[in-house]
Amino acid sequence: MINAASWVDIDLDAISNNIKTIKEYIGNTRLLVVVKANAYGHGIYPVAACAVESGADFLGVSSLEEGIFLRQRGIKEPVLVFNTVLPEQAEDMLNYDLTATVCSFDAVQALNDAAMKMNKKAVVHVKVDTGFGRFGVLPEHAVEMVRLIITNFENIYIEGMYTHFSSAMNKNITRKQFNVFLSIIEQLESQGYKIPLKHVCNSAATLNYPDMHLDMVRIGNLVYGLCPSKNLKINNPAKIYSKIILLKKLPKGHYVGYGSRFKTKRPTTIAIVPFGYYDGLELLIFQPNGIWDSLKNFFKQLLAGFGIVSATRKVKINGIQCNILGKISMQNCVVDVTDIKDNVFVGDIVEVNARRINLSHSLSRIYRRAGQVFSETDTAFTVSKVDTSSNAKQRRETSIG
Numbered sequence: 352m353i354n355a356a357s358w359v360d361i362d363l364d365a366i367s368n369n370i371k372t373i374k375e376y377i378g379n380t381r382l383l384v385v386v387k388a389n390a391y392g393h394g395i396y397p398v399a400a401c402a403v404e405s406g407a408d409f410l411g412v413s414s415l416e417e418g419i420f421l422r423q424r425g426i427k428e429p430v431l432v433f434n435t436v437l438p439e440q441a442e443d444m445l446n447y448d449l450t451a452t453v454c455s456f457d458a459v460q461a462l463n464d465a466a467m468k469m470n471k472k473a474v475v476h477v478k479v480d481t482g483f484g485r486f487g488v489l490p491e492h493a494v495e496m497v498r499l500i501i502t503n504f505e506n507i508y509i510e511g512m513y514t515h516f517s518s519a520m521n522k523n524i525t526r527k528q529f530n531v532f533l534s535i536i537e538q539l540e541s542q543g544y545k546i547p548l549k550h551v552c553n554s555a556a557t558l559n560y561p562d563m564h565l566d567m568v569r570i571g572n573l574v575y576g577l578c579p580s581k582n583l584k585i586n587n588p589a590k591i592y593s594k595i596i597l598l599k600k601l602p603k604g605h606y607v608g609y610g611s612r613f614k615t616k617r618p619t620t621i622a623i624v625p626f627g628y629y630d631g632l633e634l635l636i637f638q639p640n641g642i643w644d645s646l647k648n649f650f651k652q653l654l655a656g657f658g659i660v661s662a663t664r665k666v667k668i669n670g671i672q673c674n675i676l677g678k679i680s681m682q683n684c685v686v687d688v689t690d691i692k693d694n695v696f697v698g699d700i701v702e703v704n705a706r707r708i709n710l711s712h713s714l715s716r717i718y719r720r721a722g723q724v725f726s727e728t729d730t731a732f733t734v735s736k737v738d739t740s741s742n743a744k745q746r747r748e749t750s751i752g
């Protein structure tokens with residue numbers, strides 16, 4: 352079900368320019384553009400097609416399903432699947448020519464069996480766990496694993512080897528992980544095993560440690576303008592919009608929202624915006640993790656009670672920042688427009704500040720590319736049904752809304 356009063360406006364030209372800027376910066380190093388998680392909320396297929404057009408050598412996804420989706424849409428470039436596959440998924444990895452991540456012999460065996468049946472070679476990248484504690488073979492087993500794969504599994508081709516940094520902003524932790532990875536590569540090379548594609552850097556590491564670029568870098572956040580960069584000219588490609596669907600006046604002392612968590616302190620004009628936590632607005636300010644985060648959350652809410660609110664609790668209407676009042680509902684939020692009440696109308700466009708990765712599939716994505724505008728739903732390109740113009744013609748605030 353498409354929420355036709357809310358949409359995400361994505362400038363593919365900006366994504367393309369970001370990719371070209373990154374390519375210029377990394378020089379001869381290959382570029383893998385990460386399009387997992389629906390391209391961080393921007394839409395996997397349009398972004399993948401744009402990335403390939405802009406010079407990405409590889410695409411990266413988390414799941415087999417995302418890889419298949421790209422292939423079914425006609426993407427021909429190499430696609431690395433970061434998650435390891437279940438044995439029963441091995442055949443599809445080969446059918447769709449996807450590059451597998453391996454760190455267990457179960458997966459290696461399943462891929463080898465499937466490849467043998469199809470008279471093919473399964474292309475794999477061996478992942479090493481240098482400290483993240485998720486996917487990857489532990490460093491002490493990595494050399495032996497590569498040796499065993501090469502000597503015992505004829506239908507496996509090890510094209511790459513990689514690791515993932517847990518805290519790319521932390522120099523010490525990252526250096527340590529990098530050195531562990533390098534020592535494995537050195538051991539392999541001294542034994543005569545050459546791995547063509549060695550890669551370790553995500554966005555932050557690519558920016559912070561040019562000496563770690565190796566053969567390829569894997570970039571997500573930076574492509575989407577979600578990673579601050581001092582040196583590169585990276586632009587934000589996306590904005591999130593909705594429209595005011597109702598305006599009304601509340602008297603002083605009236606509650607707003609579930610839990611009666613907010614009470615108006617003055618006669619207040621409110622605008623209802625059909626954008627809630629189902630669409631991707633954060634219900635709480637953030638998900639608390641541990642007691643310290645819970646405390647921070649508590650203080651943020653306390654401050655909100657005094658009218659001091661964080662950016663995600665604000666929306667922009669006609670260029671003016673307005674506060675969201677009370678608890679955010681599933682598909683609506685309530686905005687205080689008292690200060691701009693003489694210049695606000697039903698149908699006015701509202702710019703919403705939500706985390707793009709959390710945006711619901713229910714929102715239409717509107718794409719701009721080379722002067723053209725198009726939209727895409729989950730399953731097909733359609734003519735845009737979303738009216739992105741401000742159709743603010745209706746009456747202003749009413750007290751009987």
Ligand SMILES: *Cc1c(COP(=O)(O)O)cnc(C)c1O
Nearest residue numbers: 385433515553554569570571572
């Ligand atoms: C998500 C992911 C990346 C991209 O990280 P960014 O910080 O978004 O650049 C790179 N590598 C792996 C394995 C990932 O899962």
